[in-house]
Amino acid sequence: MTEIYxxxxxxxxxPLRPAEALEFVADPRFGGIAxxxxxxxxxxxxxxxxxxxxxxFDALALRTFQHIGERARQEVGxxxxxxxxxxxxxxxxxxxxxxxxxxxxxxxxAFRACRLAIEAVKHEAPIWKQEHYIDGHSAWSEGCSLCExxxxxxQRAAGLAATQAGDAHGHEH
Amino acid sequence: MKRRxxxxxxxxxxxxxxxxxxxVPAHSTIAELREAVQHYAREHAPAISPGLIQRSAFxxxxxxxxxxxxxxxxxxxxxxxxxxxx
Numbered sequence: 294m295t296e297i298y299x300x301x302x303x304x305x306x307x308p309l310r311p312a313e314a315l316e317f318v319a320d321p322r323f324g325g326i327a328x329x330x331x332x333x334x335x336x337x338x339x340x341x342x343x344x345x346x347x348x349x350f351d352a353l354a355l356r357t358f359q360h361i362g363e364r365a366r367q368e369v370g371x372x373x374x375x376x377x378x379x380x381x382x383x384x385x386x387x388x389x390x391x392x393x394x395x396x397x398x399x400x401x402x403a404f405r406a407c408r409l410a411i412e413a414v415k416h417e418a419p420i421w422k423q424e425h426y427i428d429g430h431s432a433w434s435e436g437c438s439l440c441e442x443x444x445x446x447x448q449r450a451a452g453l454a455a456t457q458a459g460d461a462h463g464h465e466h
Numbered sequence: 467m468k469r470r471x472x473x474x475x476x477x478x479x480x481x482x483x484x485x486x487x488x489x490v491p492a493h494s495t496i497a498e499l500r501e502a503v504q505h506y507a508r509e510h511a512p513a514i515s516p517g518l519i520q521r522s523a524f525x526x527x528x529x530x531x532x533x534x535x536x537x538x539x540x541x542x543x544x545x546x547x548x549x550x551x552x
Binding site: 331347348349350352353356379390391411414415416417418419420421422423433434435436437438439440441442443 | 472474475476478520521522523525526527528529530532533542544546547548549550551552
């Protein structure tokens with residue numbers, strides 16, 4: 294039985310469906326389900342956002358999601374079902390950008406697996422966000438380097454403040 | 467050998483086709499490929515900052531290819547600027 298579901302959803306063909314995530318992870322063994330739903334918000338860093346375009350390297354994104362799922366399984370150390378789907382294309386305010394759902398026997402493992410998965414999707418998956426602003430400008434978000442030398446530098450630069458925040462990298466997202 | 471490199475995110479602005487082609491000697495490393503891409507960008511896409519290429523990773527469809535790895539002779543090859551999913 295497949296226990297990890299991964300998808301890249303081109304929203305030209307339809308939106309992400311959180312209900313589908315819940316259906317996938319539902320299982321009589323599991324009493325706890327944690328979900329994370331990321332939606333496009335209207336403001337970022339003081340600017341009014343009108344929409345977001347997501348660019349993905351599909352093949353590698355799906356492999357990365359699968360590896361993330363396997364790490365979450367090791368973290369949980371017991372039975373788990375996990376759903377990871379990310380949108381691709383041009384999204385409007387309020388559209389679903391990412392859906393993660395984790396189901397386990399109890400809530401603690403479900404929360405941990407869901408948190409691990411969404412953080413890893415944000416920091417490791419080959420996905421790029423371009424914000425469109427009300428003044429007509431657009432900008433690609435700064436992002437996390439996947440290049441090992443630069444990851445190490447970013448983590449050093451993140452320093453004490455990031456360590457205290459429990460999120461060791463040097464920028465906000 | 468001539469290798470096609472797929473572009474993503476901000477690096478798509480280097481070429482509207484979504485890829486560039488660079489020539490590197492057989493058995494080159496990813497670090498050498500990065501230099502070739504820097505050279506290409508200086509010539510053909512001056513709007514792309516060298517710092518962005520420096521912070522980018524290279525990848526096949528299967529995995530990230532770090533600087534010491536050899537450039538694969540076939541299969542998809544991509545340059546990935548810093549990521550910002552979610």
